[in-house]
């Protein structure tokens with residue numbers, strides 16, 4: 001694992017400990033890393049990055065999956081409070097399918113906003129995972145919760161390194177690399193990096209199938225078959241780079257998140 005984890009807050013001597021960003025060492029796909037995926041809704045990570053997360057997990061990296069909202073708006077007949085329970089269970093099962101550790105943030109579905117409260121909660125999530133890499137939504141995706149999640153993650157993943165902000169978990173000593181995943185249907189998204197997920201595509205589909213309540217909801221509300229949709233998107237991205245199935249990403253190109261190493265599992 002490339003990152004040591006700086007102890008939280010104050011040292012025994014009462015002085016603030018701080019690992020300067022210049023010491024950050026994010027490693028590369030050749031090293032074992034910690035990967036945090038953050039989705040706005042319980043099925044987002046699986047749909048857009050499930051094959052990539054499965055590849056990381058298969059290759060021995062430690063994978064953490066967090067979801068911001070409770071998904072309680074996503075059904076025509078199941079009452080919201082009952083649906084939230086179902087969706088939490090479905091999300092947990094999907095994470096367990098690749099041995100990832102799940103985190104349920106529980107914000108109200110459809111009302112996710114970047115504010116002081118959500119930033120603090122996300123700082124705790126980032127510190128919990130202490131990631132080398134974060135994968136989350138593209139800032140301009142179609143759903144307001146996706147857009148909010150992207151901005152919350154961006155802000156919190158920087159502030160998670162600040163040890164003066166005390167919390168349950170130690171401050172991170174690295175501002176992680178941040179990759180944005182494909183948009184729904186790929187509209188408005190110009191991919192920079194493709195990951196061949198042919199070998200983990202079955203696993204990705206098993207993860208998506210865990211979200212049985214959403215398969216029903218999307219059929220009834222949007223007239224779409226989620227499994228067909230996920231298959232077609234991965235196939236389309238695969239055709240663009242000459243493999244059977246692919247997922248694609250862009251990188252947040254901002255200091256100090258950009259590193260010379262290759263971080264996505266795309267060329268092995």
Ligand SMILES: [Zn+2]
Pocket residue numbers: 040041044143146
């Ligand atoms: Zn979503």
